[in-house]
Amino acid sequence: MSNHPSILITGANGFTGQHACEYFSHAGYEVIATTRSKTNMSSNIQQEHLDLLNHKEVYHLISRTKPQYLLHLAGQNNVSDSWEDPLSTLEANVLSTAYLIDALHRINPSCKILIIGSSLQNQSITEYPSHPYSLSKALQSILAKGWSHLYNLHIMEAKPSNLIGPGYSNGVCALFAQKIVKMEQGKMQPMLEVHNLLASRDFLDVRDAVSAYDMIFQKGVAGETYDISSGELRSLGEIVNELKQLSTIGFSTKSANNMLGDQQKVISSHKIRQLGWENKIPFQTSIKSILDFYRQNEHNSLSL
Known part of the structure; x- marks a missing residue:
């Protein structure tokens, strides 16, 4: 045993x-x-x-x-x-x-x-x-x-909150990255369509989330609910700008709606942080790892 x-x-x-x-x-x-x-x-x-x-x-x-x-x-x-x-x-x-x-x-x-x-x-x-x-x-x-x-x-x-990082995902960051990889390979026009560039979300690396789950197993209290987040809202426009800096080609963006109303509430992860957890992977590192993943696995990416 x-x-x-x-x-x-x-x-x-x-x-x-x-x-x-x-x-x-x-x-x-x-x-x-x-x-x-x-x-x-x-x-x-x-x-x-x-x-x-x-x-x-x-x-x-x-x-x-x-x-x-x-x-x-x-x-x-x-x-x-x-x-x-x-x-x-x-x-x-x-x-x-x-x-x-x-x-x-x-x-x-x-x-x-x-x-x-x-x-x-x-x-x-x-x-x-x-x-x-x-x-x-x-x-x-x-x-x-x-x-x-x-x-x-x-x-x-x-x-x-919204989990990001390397691997196959139907999240917005992964979908953007897949399209940009296709643009880099000449399989798509260099135009990224985004519903609302001002829409804001809390994004957390999936690897930080998994380490939080381990922390809850070790120190969590029965019956409790633990919110897990980065504690920082980022707009889809910020994500696009980060991807532009990492991309090997230039591309433009087209947005159908740029209203400020689509804002996620800030998610407090106070309880999990009291247990000793903290998110360690920078947002920029997460975005780069997504783009690199789809560059290496483009043939298996989701159909767009």
């Missing part, structure tokens, strides 16, 4: 999941990674491919692995897709969470559980949701807090 702590990471082949697997493996954890289908992973990671909406499969997985930690990243996180298929979004984000928590409650109740929420979700179920995705994450949060209270489980929640 291994002397290393074991962690179950769901959604392991996603943007954050791949970084989480690498981080926790290097930190000395025994990593058990779940994916919907088989994918290439490091040989020291135990890969389990299953459907988290299959209650029996989830129960058997927990019975076999009995993890000490659960990092629940899997789910449907695309707002547009949630409008197209709200029921599947509810299933992916709520039912999968219920099956995992219930299995751990019955088999391994000492497991520390971290549910990853979103800065896009409703703060309260009494608020009207802005989209089905927000509703699904709010329900997921209520479910987690309810199970934690009813069954005395060590469940915590983390709500990161």
